[in-house]
Amino acid sequence: MSDDLTLTSVTKTFGSFTAVDDLDLTVPQGSFFALLGPSGCGKTTTLRMVAGLEEPSAGTITLGERDITRLKPYRRPVNTVFQSYALFPHLTIEQNVAFGLHRQGRKKVDAEVARMLELVELGGMGGRRPAQLSGGQQQRVALARALINEPDVLLLDEPLGALDLKLRRQMQIELKRIQVEVGLTFVHVTHDQEEAMTMADTVAVMNQGRIEQMGAPEDLYEAPATTFVANFLGQSNLVPGKVVRGDAEVLELDVEGTRLTADVARARVRDGAVWVGVRPEKVYLSHAGEEAGDDDNRLHDGIVSDVSFVGVSTQYLVRMPWGQELTVFEQNTGSRDRFRPDDKVDLHWRADHTFLLDASQDATAGVDRVGE
Amino acid sequence: MSAATQLPPAPVAAAPAADVGEGAGRRGWTGYLLLLPGALWLTLFFIVPTVSLVSTSLYDPSGSLATGYSMTGHWQNYTQAISDYSPQILRSFVYALIATVACVLLGFPLAYAIAFKAGRWKNLMLVAVVAPFFTSFLVRTLAWQYILGDNEALVSLLRKVHVLGADGYLLDTPFAVVTGLTYNFLPFMVLPLYASLEKLDPRLLEAGADLYASPVAVFRRVTLPLAMPGLVAGTLLTFIPASGDFINSELLGNPRTRMVGNEIQDLFAAGDYPTASSLSITLMAAIVVLVLLYVRRAGTEELL
Numbered sequence: 001m002s003d004d005l006t007l008t009s010v011t012k013t014f015g016s017f018t019a020v021d022d023l024d025l026t027v028p029q030g031s032f033f034a035l036l037g038p039s040g041c042g043k044t045t046t047l048r049m050v051a052g053l054e055e056p057s058a059g060t061i062t063l064g065e066r067d068i069t070r071l072k073p074y075r076r077p078v079n080t081v082f083q084s085y086a087l088f089p090h091l092t093i094e095q096n097v098a099f100g101l102h103r104q105g106r107k108k109v110d111a112e113v114a115r116m117l118e119l120v121e122l123g124g125m126g127g128r129r130p131a132q133l134s135g136g137q138q139q140r141v142a143l144a145r146a147l148i149n150e151p152d153v154l155l156l157d158e159p160l161g162a163l164d165l166k167l168r169r170q171m172q173i174e175l176k177r178i179q180v181e182v183g184l185t186f187v188h189v190t191h192d193q194e195e196a197m198t199m200a201d202t203v204a205v206m207n208q209g210r211i212e213q214m215g216a217p218e219d220l221y222e223a224p225a226t227t228f229v230a231n232f233l234g235q236s237n238l239v240p241g242k243v244v245r246g247d248a249e250v251l252e253l254d255v256e257g258t259r260l261t262a263d264v265a266r267a268r269v270r271d272g273a274v275w276v277g278v279r280p281e282k283v284y285l286s287h288a289g290e291e292a293g294d295d296d297n298r299l300h301d302g303i304v305s306d307v308s309f310v311g312v313s314t315q316y317l318v319r320m321p322w323g324q325e326l327t328v329f330e331q332n333t334g335s336r337d338r339f340r341p342d343d344k345v346d347l348h349w350r351a352d353h354t355f356l357l358d359a360s361q362d363a364t365a366g367v368d369r370v371g372e
Numbered sequence: 373m374s375a376a377t378q379l380p381p382a383p384v385a386a387a388p389a390a391d392v393g394e395g396a397g398r399r400g401w402t403g404y405l406l407l408l409p410g411a412l413w414l415t416l417f418f419i420v421p422t423v424s425l426v427s428t429s430l431y432d433p434s435g436s437l438a439t440g441y442s443m444t445g446h447w448q449n450y451t452q453a454i455s456d457y458s459p460q461i462l463r464s465f466v467y468a469l470i471a472t473v474a475c476v477l478l479g480f481p482l483a484y485a486i487a488f489k490a491g492r493w494k495n496l497m498l499v500a501v502v503a504p505f506f507t508s509f510l511v512r513t514l515a516w517q518y519i520l521g522d523n524e525a526l527v528s529l530l531r532k533v534h535v536l537g538a539d540g541y542l543l544d545t546p547f548a549v550v551t552g553l554t555y556n557f558l559p560f561m562v563l564p565l566y567a568s569l570e571k572l573d574p575r576l577l578e579a580g581a582d583l584y585a586s587p588v589a590v591f592r593r594v595t596l597p598l599a600m601p602g603l604v605a606g607t608l609l610t611f612i613p614a615s616g617d618f619i620n621s622e623l624l625g626n627p628r629t630r631m632v633g634n635e636i637q638d639l640f641a642a643g644d645y646p647t648a649s650s651l652s653i654t655l656m657a658a659i660v661v662l663v664l665l666y667v668r669r670a671g672t673e674e675l676l
Contacts, residue, residue: 051582052581052582053578053581053582072581072586073578073581073582074581074582074583074584074585074586074589075584078582079582079583080579080582082575082578082579084573084575086573086575086576086578086579087579088576088579088580088593088594089576089598090597090598099580099583099585099593100583100584103583103584103585103586103589103593104584145583146582146583149583149584
C-alpha cells in the first residue's frame with residue numbers, strides 16, 4: 001500500500017483572506033516534491049496544514065488511507081524543518097536531536113543520535129548548544145532533529161533561506177543526497193525557482209492560493225501552462241500573436257506581420273489570439289538580413305538597446321519594430337564578437353521551442369519576483 | 373605584545389600598541405568614575421548600616437537608649453533571639469513560601485496570557501498589573517481589611533454557600549495574612565515571568581508539538597525551562613520581601629500570626645536594639661542560605 005500524501009479540495013481562510021483556495025495535490029511516497037511560489041502565495045500555509053499547525057477551513061488531507069486533517073501535530077507521522085530552524089536553545093545538539101524520540105517514549109537513543117549527527121556531518125558537535133553553531137550547522141541540526149524520527153513525510157519550510165548563496169548550493173546537494181539515502185517523502189517549500197528545479201522530482205508552482213502548474217522541472221520550464229509560470233520559473237519573452245492556420249501537429253502564427261510556427265504539443269490554445277512565448281536562451285541573434293542557422297522562426301529588424309555581460313553569458317535587450325523589448329541570452333563561448341547597442345539584429349529560434357499561452361492572461365504575471 | 377614583535381616593520385607595530393595602551397588607560401579611569409556614585413551610595417546606605425547593625429547585635433543587652441550601650445561582643449544575643457523567636461522565624465518562612473507558591477500559580481497563567489494571548493490588550497494588561505503601585509502599600513493592605521471584613525460581601529457569600537460556618541470569618545486569620553502577602557507581591561512575580569515568556573519564540577512551541585510533544589510535554593520541556601530565569605527572579609522577588617514583611621500580619625492577622633518582621637519592629641520600638649539587630653541579622657543570614665540553596669537547585673547560577 002502506498003503512503004502518498006493527498007490534499008483534496010483544501011481551503012484555508014484567515015478572516016476574509018483566502019490563503020489556500022480549493023487545492024488538490026498528490027505527493028507520491030518517496031518523492032522530493034517542491035512547492036514553489038512568491039511570498040504570500042499560500043505555500044507555507046499549505047505546509048503548516050500538512051504539519052497540523054493550521055487546520056484547513058475545508059477539505060481533507062490523507063496520508064495513505066489515513067485521514068489526518070484534524071489530527072493534532074504531535075500525533076502525525078510528519079516532521080518539519082522550520083525556516084528559522086526553531087532549535088531549542090536550552091538543550092544541547094544531542095538533546096535537540098533526541099527530542100522527538102524521547103517524546104515517543106524511546107529511552108536508549110544515543111547510538112541513533114550519533115549516527116544521525118554523522119549523516120549531517122556534525123559528529124562530535126553533540127555537546128554544544130545551538131547558539132554556538134553557525135547558520136549552516138544549525139540548519140543541519142534542524143534537519144537531523146526531524147529526520148531521526150523517520151517521518152512518513154518531511155516538510156521543509158524554506159530551510160535554506162537564511163544561508164548565503166555558496167552554502168545554500170552546498171546544502172541543496174546535501175539535502176538531495178540525504179533524501180535519496182533515506183528514501184522519505186520530502187515536501188520542500190521555497191520561493192527560489194533554481195532551488196526547486198535542482199532538487200525536486202516534481203515542482204508545483206503556486207500563486208494566490210492555487211496551483212498554477214505541476215510537473216517535472218523540465219516540463220514546467222519548457223512548456224509552461226500559464227504566463228505566471230512562464231515568468232516566475234526563469235524568464236520568458238511573450239509576444240502577442242494570432243493563430244492563422246493549424247493541423248494536428250503544427251500551428252501557423254501571425255506575429256506583427258511575420259509568419260511563425262509552433263508545435264501543438266506546447267500550445268495551451270490552438271486558435272485566436274495567443275501569447276507567443278520563447279525562453280531567452282533559446283533565441284539566437286544574427287546581424288539583420290544575415291543568413292544564419294536553419295531555425296524556422298525568425299523575427300526581423302530588432303535593435304540592440306542594452307548589453308549586459310554576466311560572465312557565463314551576455315544578456316541582450318532587443319527593441320522590436322513594434323516597440324516591445326525582448327530578452328536574449330547568449331553563452332560566452334568566445335566564438336564571435338558581442339553585439340553592441342544600436343546594432344540591427346534578427347532573432348531566430350526553433351519552432352518546437354515556441355510555446356503558446358492564453359492571451360487573456362496577464363503577460364507580466366510573476367515577473368516581479370518577491371524575495372529575490 | 374608578542375604578536376606585535378612578530379611583525380617585521382617594528383616602528384609600524386609599535387605605534388598601534390602605544391595607541392591601545394593610551395585608550396585602555398582612559399577607558400579604565402572612566403569606568404572608575406562611573407562607578408563612584410554607586411559605590412558611595414552603597415557604602416553610605418548599605419555597608420555602613422550593615423556594619424552598624426552587626427555591631428549593635430553584639431552590644432551588651434543590659435544597656436538602653438538612655439544609659440547607652442557597651443560593645444561586649446555579646447554573641448548570646450543570637451542564641452537568645454533564635455530560641456525566643458524561632459516560631460516566628462519559621463512562621464515567616466512558611467507564610468512567605470505559601471504566598472510565593474500562590475503567586476506562581478496565579479502569576480504564571482497571567483504572565484503567559486499577557487505574553488501570548490493578549491493581542492492588542494497586552495499593554496493595558498501590563499498597566500493593570502503595575503497600577504496598584506500608584507497607591508501606597510499600606511492603603512492597599514487596609515483595603516483588604518475591608519474586603520475580608522466580617523460583615524462584608526465576601527464573607528456573607530462564603531457563609532451562604534457554607535464554605536464558612538454561620539459565624540466563620542476571614543480577617544485576623546493566617547489565611548488573611550497569606551492572602552495579603554500574595555496580593556502585595558504578585559506583580560513582582562508577574563513582571564519577570566512576563567519578561568521571560570515574552571522572549572520565548574512561539575515557533576519553539578510549534579517545533580515541540582511537531583516533534584511529538586503533547587501540550588503538557590511542550591510546557592514541561594520547552595516553556596518551563598525557557599521561563600526558568602523569570603520564575604527564579606520572580607520567586608526571589610516575592611519570597612525575600614515576604615519573609616521580612618510585617619504590615620500584612622499587623623493589619624490582617626492576629627497575635628498568633630506574628631511574623632519575625634513584627635517582632636523586630638516591636639523590639640526596636642521597645643528600645644531593645646541588640647536583640648532586634650541580632651534577630652535581623654539572623655533573618656538575613658537564613659534568607660541568604662535559602663536563596664543560595666534554591667538558586668543552585670534551579671540551575672540558574674548566572675542570575676547571581
